[in-house]
Amino acid sequence: xxxLVQSGAEVKKxxxxxKVSCKASGYxxxxxxxxxxxxxxxxxxxxxxxxxxxxxxxxxxQKFQGRVTMTRDTSTSTVYMELxxxxxxxxxxxxxxxxYGSLADWxxxxxxxxxx
Amino acid sequence: xxxxxxxxxSLSASVGDRVTITCRASQSxxxxxxxxxxxxxxxxxxxIYAASSLQSGVPSRFSGSGSxxxxxxxxxxxxxEDFATYYCQQSYSTHITFGQGTRLEIK
Numbered sequence: 535x536x537x538l539v540q541s542g543a544e545v546k547k548x549x550x551x552x553k554v555s556c557k558a559s560g561y562x563x564x565x566x567x568x569x570x571x572x573x574x575x576x577x578x579x580x581x582x583x584x585x586x587x588x589x590x591x592x593x594x595x596q597k598f599q600g601r602v603t604m605t606r607d608t609s610t611s612t613v614y615m616e617l618x619x620x621x622x623x624x625x626x627x628x629x630x631x632x633x634y635g636s637l638a639d640w641x642x643x644x645x646x647x648x649x650x
Numbered sequence: 651x652x653x654x655x656x657x658x659x660s661l662s663a664s665v666g667d668r669v670t671i672t673c674r675a676s677q678s679x680x681x682x683x684x685x686x687x688x689x690x691x692x693x694x695x696x697x698i699y700a701a702s703s704l705q706s707g708v709p710s711r712f713s714g715s716g717s718x719x720x721x722x723x724x725x726x727x728x729x730x731e732d733f734a735t736y737y738c739q740q741s742y743s744t745h746i747t748f749g750q751g752t753r754l755e756i757k
Binding site for chain 1: 651684686688693694695696699700703705706737739741744745746747748749750751
């Protein structure tokens with residue numbers, strides 16, 4: 535079955551960058567686009583962007599344009615999300631998710647805490 | 651981007667109640683509407699896709715309806731495990747968007 539395993543929790547200082555990984559297994563990695571969604575404490579779900587694991591093309595939410603970079607490594611079936619210029623408002627759980635019709639598989643989430 | 655507006659934001663109900671949550675899109679999204687359930691500390695779980703299709707393994711007390719801009723999620727008889735937060739999500743656009751969530755609490 536599809537499994538998405540994310541990297542562990544991170545603590546970063548304001549202004550730093552964070553890179554979260556998401557390793558996919560149980561399906562053909564290049565078959566499904568991967569989304570990144572975040573959730574601040576006590577808040578709703580916020581879409582950040584999408585990457586096509588096949589060609590590497592990306593599309594980002596306007597809010598994150600210029601600060602987010604999504605990449606993939608087909609040799610390890612892993613996608614990455616890097617967010618730069620971190621501020622306290624970026625404290626959140628970050629999820630990768632393969633979403634397509636009835637396919638809806640999510641990683642376990644990665645807590646990123648931004649604190650001085 | 652397409653805006654998704656859910657109502658109510660929170661709801662108190664009792665076991666056995668019938669509950670309806672609504673979701674409105676800022677433009678027509680045909681039937682590209684999904685519903686998720688999320689419990690604290692867990693990733694969202696897909697309940698309904700394509701507006702009215704029940705995800706495999708999801709109890710039949712959950713149902714979805716609607717098309718265009720207006721959608722509903724109905725839980726026919728609330729069970730204790732249904733108390734959670736529910737989100738609608740449009741997949742009409744590559745830039746998917748979520749509703750703000752509906753928190754379903756025990757009365």
